[in-house]
Amino acid sequence: MAHIHLEDGALSPIWVIFWWAVAAALIGVAMWSLKRERVSTRKMTVAAMCASVGIAAFMVTIPVFGGLHLNLTPLIGILAGPALGSLAVLIINLFSAAVGHGGWGVIGVNTVVNLSEVLIGYYIYRTFRTRVNLNRFASGFSAAALALTISALMVVAIIAVAGIQDSHLDEEETAHNLWLIAAMNIGVGLIEGGLTGYIVSFIGRIKPDLLEEIERSREKRPPDEDAHKKGG
Template identity: 40%
Template sequence: MAHIHLGEGSFPLWALVLWTLVGVGLIGVVTYRVRKGGIKTHQIALAGIGAAASFAIFQLNLPVWGGIHMNLTGLVGILAGPALGALIALVVNIFSAALGHGAVGLLGANTLVNATEAVVAYYIFKTLMRMDWDIFPASASAATIGLSAGAVLMGAIIVISGVNGSALPRADLTIAVAGLVGLNLGVAVIEGILTGFVVQFLASVRPDLVGLGDRQQGEEDLSGVTA
């Protein structure tokens, strides 16, 4: 998953204000949707489990290029939905920043990146399932695409903002960030495959958790009519 592992003061003030406002705006929209639409009981349980699992695996750091993590953001989005997925991204980033994984001032930017991963993964998954994809390729592809979108957004945020104290010209910074994005894209594939196995297992024991309960019921009714 993508995450901006820079310390306090790395971004210029205007960039901190910009990404914080965008992040607050996103969370505001998400909170409004949750309050308006309500939350089902099983979604609350999934949100809690998803946040705990995401935060736990996020602490496993590969010391490559500032740190590479997995955090199951795509899985969280697929299971909890886009709104709760974005809120989970905020919670995980708050706790992570408290432990020194990225500056507190970058909460807005990092929440925006990780919420994008969850939202994109959810809608891609739903689209592929409507196209009658099997559960494993649909979930693995959705998570990979969502995480890739987050990686690209992370790179764009860094390049647009610039890094205080960096002697690299903007063109060289872009090249360096492109390498970081590429590394994250590779991790996205691995995490996407892992997500596919998890969702496939859940679908076999609790299809309702991945939104397949109604679909299977419809298939059973159709088979009964045919018979």
């Protein structure tokens, strides 16, 4: 996995309700922003396609380190944008809960963690492409690796503050116990970062218009290796 998904019963009822409320508020903001933009049928289908690829990709085990499952959430953020990407990760979480990959009650907290990956992935990629002038691979890698690192730390913070049901450990001891999975998730996040970097480079070569919107505000073309290879 590229990050841990909490299962039902891990958090107490109060925290389950709290994170559902936070997720609902964030999804509400995303829907309000889409309503303001008057999202087209095309954009909606594109985001749905992104979500379906995210779910389908998860069904494949990548034979690295004994088998990994990826979520591709930062990539969905890069391709679909923050608002539609937010709806896409909620839908991915709904489907995931249906098949046992993360619980129903903790969809709220899992969605908040995934939303952070979408938003961080989107804004870091955009910043690196438009302001730092990094190439697509480096931007995609940095966006996904940083997003997944931050989300792994977020998981530690969320669980440390909320505590695990039935555990008698305090916040500090709980956080201490979670550093191992945080380190593991960060390691896997680096692999997903590499994968995201390759995918955006590939998409940039084959169908650059898919990245047009996120790279639009570039004033000067960055030193993109892919572009040089194509002579453009």
